[in-house]
Amino acid sequence: MNDKIKPAHQVGPVSAFFIPQVMQIGIGYLSFQQIITKYSQQDAWLASLISGALSLGILWVVLRLLENERQFGMPDLFSIHTRIFGRRIGTILNLFTVTHVLLFAIRSLRSYIEIVHVWVFPQMSMFLFSLIFCLIAWYIVSGGMRTIAGVCLLSFIYLVPLSILTLFIVPHAQFENLLPLIDHSPAALLKSCYELTHVYLGFELLLYVYPFISNPREARKWAFRSALTTVYFYTTTLILAIAYFSQGELQNTIWPTVAYWKSVRFPLVEHIDIIAIVLLLWATIPKVCLCSWIIARAVKFTVPKIKMKYSLIVILALFIAGTTMIRTGLLVKQLNVAYTRYGALIIYIYLPILLFCQWIKKKRGRSAAS
Amino acid sequence: MFWKNSKKKNDQGPAQPSKSIADLLVQLETNPDFNHFCHKSKTLTCWISYINTVVDLEYIHRDLLPALYSERVQCMKDIAQVVPIDKLIETRDLSVIQTSLLDGYFMIQPSKRSQHVYLIPCPKKQARQVADTEVETSIVGAHDSFVESLETNINLVRSRIPIPQFKVEEQRIGKLSRTRISILYIEGLANKANLNTTRQRITDLETVSVINANMLALMIGDNSQSFFPQFIDTERPDRVSGALYEGKIAVLVDGSPSALILPSTIVEFFSTIDDYSLNWPIASLYRLLRLFAVAFSVISSSLYVAALTYHYQLVPKDLLATLIVSRSSVPYDPIIEVLLLEVMIELLREAGVRLPTKVGQTIGIVGGIVIGTASVQAGVTSNILLIIIAMSALAAFITPNYRMATTIRLMRFPFILAAQMFGLIGVGLCFMFFVCHLLKLTSLGRPFIEPIYPMRVTDLKDSFIRLPSNMQGQRPLFLRTADKNRVNLHRTMQKKGKAKPDIDE
Numbered sequence: 001m002n003d004k005i006k007p008a009h010q011v012g013p014v015s016a017f018f019i020p021q022v023m024q025i026g027i028g029y030l031s032f033q034q035i036i037t038k039y040s041q042q043d044a045w046l047a048s049l050i051s052g053a054l055s056l057g058i059l060w061v062v063l064r065l066l067e068n069e070r071q072f073g074m075p076d077l078f079s080i081h082t083r084i085f086g087r088r089i090g091t092i093l094n095l096f097t098v099t100h101v102l103l104f105a106i107r108s109l110r111s112y113i114e115i116v117h118v119w120v121f122p123q124m125s126m127f128l129f130s131l132i133f134c135l136i137a138w139y140i141v142s143g144g145m146r147t148i149a150g151v152c153l154l155s156f157i158y159l160v161p162l163s164i165l166t167l168f169i170v171p172h173a174q175f176e177n178l179l180p181l182i183d184h185s186p187a188a189l190l191k192s193c194y195e196l197t198h199v200y201l202g203f204e205l206l207l208y209v210y211p212f213i214s215n216p217r218e219a220r221k222w223a224f225r226s227a228l229t230t231v232y233f234y235t236t237t238l239i240l241a242i243a244y245f246s247q248g249e250l251q252n253t254i255w256p257t258v259a260y261w262k263s264v265r266f267p268l269v270e271h272i273d274i275i276a277i278v279l280l281l282w283a284t285i286p287k288v289c290l291c292s293w294i295i296a297r298a299v300k301f302t303v304p305k306i307k308m309k310y311s312l313i314v315i316l317a318l319f320i321a322g323t324t325m326i327r328t329g330l331l332v333k334q335l336n337v338a339y340t341r342y343g344a345l346i347i348y349i350y351l352p353i354l355l356f357c358q359w360i361k362k363k364r365g366r367s368a369a370s
Numbered sequence: 371m372f373w374k375n376s377k378k379k380n381d382q383g384p385a386q387p388s389k390s391i392a393d394l395l396v397q398l399e400t401n402p403d404f405n406h407f408c409h410k411s412k413t414l415t416c417w418i419s420y421i422n423t424v425v426d427l428e429y430i431h432r433d434l435l436p437a438l439y440s441e442r443v444q445c446m447k448d449i450a451q452v453v454p455i456d457k458l459i460e461t462r463d464l465s466v467i468q469t470s471l472l473d474g475y476f477m478i479q480p481s482k483r484s485q486h487v488y489l490i491p492c493p494k495k496q497a498r499q500v501a502d503t504e505v506e507t508s509i510v511g512a513h514d515s516f517v518e519s520l521e522t523n524i525n526l527v528r529s530r531i532p533i534p535q536f537k538v539e540e541q542r543i544g545k546l547s548r549t550r551i552s553i554l555y556i557e558g559l560a561n562k563a564n565l566n567t568t569r570q571r572i573t574d575l576e577t578v579s580v581i582n583a584n585m586l587a588l589m590i591g592d593n594s595q596s597f598f599p600q601f602i603d604t605e606r607p608d609r610v611s612g613a614l615y616e617g618k619i620a621v622l623v624d625g626s627p628s629a630l631i632l633p634s635t636i637v638e639f640f641s642t643i644d645d646y647s648l649n650w651p652i653a654s655l656y657r658l659l660r661l662f663a664v665a666f667s668v669i670s671s672s673l674y675v676a677a678l679t680y681h682y683q684l685v686p687k688d689l690l691a692t693l694i695v696s697r698s699s700v701p702y703d704p705i706i707e708v709l710l711l712e713v714m715i716e717l718l719r720e721a722g723v724r725l726p727t728k729v730g731q732t733i734g735i736v737g738g739i740v741i742g743t744a745s746v747q748a749g750v751t752s753n754i755l756l757i758i759i760a761m762s763a764l765a766a767f768i769t770p771n772y773r774m775a776t777t778i779r780l781m782r783f784p785f786i787l788a789a790q791m792f793g794l795i796g797v798g799l800c801f802m803f804f805v806c807h808l809l810k811l812t813s814l815g816r817p818f819i820e821p822i823y824p825m826r827v828t829d830l831k832d833s834f835i836r837l838p839s840n841m842q843g844q845r846p847l848f849l850r851t852a853d854k855n856r857v858n859l860h861r862t863m864q865k866k867g868k869a870k871p872d873i874d875e
Binding site for chain 2 (some may be wrong): 011012014022117120121124132133139140143147149150153154157196263268269270271274275278279281284285293
């Protein structure tokens with residue numbers, strides 16, 4: 001693989017805003033309120049803030065890792081692994097992190113199909129849908145990083161109306177539901193935080209995309225802005241959910257956000273929820289595209305002979321197989337749990353350790369040199 | 371072996387160029403309109419040849435021949451001094467001789483088979499008068515449009531850009547046709563890379579002939595498989611000159627009444643010259659109206675199919691009652707109904723275009739009113755659908771560019787089929803495919819949906835909306851022009867800085 005990315009294939013620094021943002025906001029947005037209020041009821045918003053702050057911290061770790069690596073060549077996770085741990089262990093670690101990316105893609109696609117099954121077409125063919133979806137993804141990814149970044153940007157634009165839709169329930173919200181303020185033990189809050197991990201996951205994909213972003217100094221600022229926007233977005237939605245539903249009802253509503261949308265009415269159309277779910281296609285496509293691109297790059301990094309355009313087809317076939325194998329909604333839930341655990345392990349434990357290893361390596365290198 | 375032989379055979383086809391001037395003359399002499407004769411005066415003997423259907427005979431008989439016959443011409447060298455001409459080409463190059471002769475040059479040879487010839491330009495161009503615009507009409511703008519003659523077209527543009535930086539480059543393309551093509555740009559504004567790409571694409575073209583500019587656009591486009599036209603074609607000289615002032619490049623083809631503007635972005639296909647004659651809020655509203663019309667035209671019939679096949683809960687209660695009443699007598703599924711009407715409208719459109727104007731109008735009236743009403747009364751289609759389809763047909767032709775309008779007309783069919791397959795999700799998937807296709811599309815290597823991706827907020831000032839001219843101080847960023855500013859921004863800022871008087875001061 002070439003050491004330098006050609007400027008013609010790079011994307012502007014603002015992409016560091018859109019890409020992590022779009023990766024973070026997705027299907028989790030529809031249902032996260034129920035899961036986290038289980039442990040910390042009306043104080044869940046605090047958990048969201050804590051979790052958001054943690055995500056900012058991890059983002060700092062991610063950017064630190066990448067910036068330290070820049071002087072040694074390509075600033076991405078694959079190069080970090082192979083440089084610090086050698087070719088063999090590095091490849092195993094690459095496999096370990098890329099498995100999470102694979103899980104991320106399959107989980108996004110399968111959760112979307114689940115939503116469609118529940119709210120729109122109970123009998124839609126999973127295979128046919130994922131086939132068409134992956135064909136579109138193939139078409140996009142074959143255009144390279146620039147096209148993927150464009151899809152991320154458009155996805156952000158198309159999701160703005162959805163966040164505006166949420167405002168329609170503000171008049172019906174009962175903000176006294178938030179009281180009593182801060183009435184939970186730190187342990188309960190932390191448990192909620194852990195449950196929230198999966199909605200904040202996604203920004204760590206910067207670890208793979210970073211070399212393709214020009215002007216890293218600006219890009220870093222945009223990345224932090226993106227993380228802050230996500231925190232704002234989730235926290236406000238959560239506060240609205242707590243204010244709109246009673247605690248008892250919230251515990252029994254699997255998709256609270258869809259329930260908001262159902263309550264919105266326009267003179268010309270009813271059931272905004274269906275339209276919103278169609279719009280959520282745009283939340284899913286960038287994830288599938290970017291993940292398949294990352295995995296294809298990983299394959300090329302390990303075996304440079306395999307061209308990305310060929311491995312991409314296999315990867316997308318894998319996505320289709322993965323999604324169609326998960327048959328029931330219960331399995332989807334289990335997949336989400338596994339994904340959250342795996343993700344939490346990577347971002348909260350593995351990445352700080354990796355930064356530490358990088359530091360040690362640097363120290364050793366320096367002492368060996370002197 | 372076989373292919374080698376066949377290749378050789380191909381090379382010996384009729385397109386074989388003549389080897390010497392004798393061959394050329396023999397080849398041409400079989401034509402009845404070729405004149406080749408010996409001219410003998412007292413002082414000079416020479417051979418004259420020209421093709422009398424492409425030369426200006428009046429000029430030859432009135433000016434050239436009398437001068438040649440005069441006694442002041444002693445030898446070939448005297449021709450330049452005596453004959454009243456502005457240009458005399460002296461050459462031995464056979465290819466120059468051939469193209470010149472065929473372009474209407476007057477050839478003089480000292481002897482019958484002499485390689486050394488003198489060429490005098492006297493071409494006659496049959497061209498239509500500059501007439502009113504027909505495709506892109508304008509209410510308050512200029513009314514002249516391009517014609518089929520390259521000289522007239524360049525004249526129309528040059529009279530609007532009277533500066534020495536305005537450059538016209540001429541090339542000939544087409545293996546057989548050798549059609550003249552002009553690349554127009556303003557030096558110091560047009561981006562060099564764009565210019566080189568244009569030149570290269572035109573010179574690299576492997577083609578037999580180029581008949582018109584749109585054909586050229588398809589051949590030099592970035593993606594020839596795409597539904598979407600990638601370069602604007604226009605018949606308006608004012609639009610071309612406006613684009614040149616912006617830093618774009620225009621390409622004119624001899625014999626074609628339209629010019630290509632390169633590079634273009636998709637929003638430019640929806641702007642007209644009239645937008646710039648109205649004040650900015652009105653112009654912006656009309657642009658937004660056009661974009662809404664396009665969206666409506668593309669997805670309205672597919673939404674009908676989706677809503678009535680799968681998602682009737684989307685339709686409000688009161689409207690649903692009307693829909694049920696109007697559809698109660700229709701025996702088919704919504705998809706059959708929609709396809710029937712859509713195909714009918716397509717037929718009407720094609721029939722109206724291909725027939726002479728007067729008959730075409732009659733066809734439109736007969737088709738639109740009689741068949742429409744009859745099909746509703748017969749219970750083949752519902753009348754609500756008739757309204758939707760008619761409106762979407764109308765909306766498609768709001769697009770000022772004809773090629774874009776046809777794209778938009780045809781784009782609805784994949785949407786209708788997708789809506790039948792997956793309902794609204796299908797419409798969403800189809801929309802996503804088209805948007806991603808646009809995202810990948812480039813025009814002369816520049817992104818096609820430019821102000822949106824890559825996001826250039828400053829370029830939005832003249833895209834979906836048109837901001838007032840005092841905010842248009844900079845040329846579009848995506849053209850990467852050599853001179854970014856249209857006006858001296860420093861001076862305008864200084865003027866703005868002046869204290870404005872208070873009320874009643």
